[in-house]
Amino acid sequence: MTGSKDGLQIxxxxxxxxxxxxxxxxxxxxxxxxLVAAVIGLIGPGPLSSTSAGPxxxxxxxxxxxxxxxxxxxxxxxxxxxSGTLQLSFNRSFLDSMAVQQVTxxxxxxxxxxxxxxxxxxxxxxxxxxxxxxxxxxxxxxxxHGTISLSASGGRTSSVxxxxxxxx
Amino acid sequence: MDSVLRAxxxxxxxxxxxxxxxxxxxxxxxxxxxxxxxxxxEATQQAMIGQDFSITNAVLVISTLIGxxxxxxxxxxxxxxxxxxxxxxxxxxxxxGKPLEDRLKQERIDIxxxxxxxxxxxxxxxxxxxxxxxxxxxxxxxxxxxx
Numbered sequence: 001m002t003g004s005k006d007g008l009q010i011x012x013x014x015x016x017x018x019x020x021x022x023x024x025x026x027x028x029x030x031x032x033x034x035l036v037a038a039v040i041g042l043i044g045p046g047p048l049s050s051t052s053a054g055p056x057x058x059x060x061x062x063x064x065x066x067x068x069x070x071x072x073x074x075x076x077x078x079x080x081x082x083s084g085t086l087q088l089s090f091n092r093s094f095l096d097s098m099a100v101q102q103v104t105x106x107x108x109x110x111x112x113x114x115x116x117x118x119x120x121x122x123x124x125x126x127x128x129x130x131x132x133x134x135x136x137x138x139x140x141x142x143x144x145h146g147t148i149s150l151s152a153s154g155g156r157t158s159s160v161x162x163x164x165x166x167x168x
Numbered sequence: 169m170d171s172v173l174r175a176x177x178x179x180x181x182x183x184x185x186x187x188x189x190x191x192x193x194x195x196x197x198x199x200x201x202x203x204x205x206x207x208x209x210e211a212t213q214q215a216m217i218g219q220d221f222s223i224t225n226a227v228l229v230i231s232t233l234i235g236x237x238x239x240x241x242x243x244x245x246x247x248x249x250x251x252x253x254x255x256x257x258x259x260x261x262x263x264x265g266k267p268l269e270d271r272l273k274q275e276r277i278d279i280x281x282x283x284x285x286x287x288x289x290x291x292x293x294x295x296x297x298x299x300x301x302x303x304x305x306x307x308x309x310x311x312x313x314x315x
């Protein structure tokens with residue numbers, strides 16, 4: 001409809017306008033859906049994102065959904081029956097995609113091997129149960145798979161598999 | 169590569185979100201809109217710059233944004249269909265002193281906004297003195313008075 005009856009020279013198009021309003025409404029619904037997803041934790045930290053895996057005595061608390069270059073914590077809860085030396089190992093590909101900002105408490109030693117990283121903690125019987133916190137920052141996007149193994153001196157080795165989706 | 173892609177991603181997102189927010193969103197900047205603008209720029213800046221505070225990065229980001237703007241302006245000039253997609257079309261809101269209610273409702277414009285535009289631009293006192301009120305592509309309201 002170019003040019004109204006009384007000579008208003010204007011490029012108005014009501015069909016297009018109606019489509020525009022419809023698209024605007026659809027996109028806003030989409031935006032609201034994204035915001036709701038973010039609040040419940042489907043995009044980065046939140047209730048549905050926080051989870052834990054592993055048996056009692058070796059629980060790994062982590063985020064299912066994280067964001068690229070955003071700080072996050074991975075907490076390993078070690079049960080009380082263990083004492084002596086604790087060894088926590090991460091598979092290589094997982095920690096290669098993360099910057100390890102800080103480990104609390106500080107490990108007594110870190111070893112690098114072809115397959116992974118080995119963190120050693122000295123534990124006396126009074127210090128466990130304990131939470132070991134890894135402050136991490138993802139360096140890459142997409143799905144990351146981690147395998148975390150715990151072996152105490154003289155004890156059995158158990159391992160936990162985790163996977164995390166890192167948003168851009 | 170990183171900074172160019174980041175800047176482009178932010179550019180496209182802002183383009184889409186402000187397009188679907190409607191023409192009027194930033195047409196008249198109230199005090200609160202101004203504050204909102206500052207907060208948005210702050211939030212945007214983090215995503216575009218990241219941890220890299222180098223001059224190189226700033227040059228790349230600014231060049232990308234200006235380049236995208238320039239490129240888009242050319243595309244809009246060359247292809248009218250892209251122009252209407254990105255900037256929308258003008259819309260008549262008042263015809264012969266009669267407000268077109270469904271359009272006002274869709275664009276969430278109050279009749280008082282049209283009267284304010286009529287007073288400011290034409291010195292008109294009443295709705296029936298307006299021949300046309302048009303919501304322009306830019307989001308402003310233009311008034312054509314009756315003879």
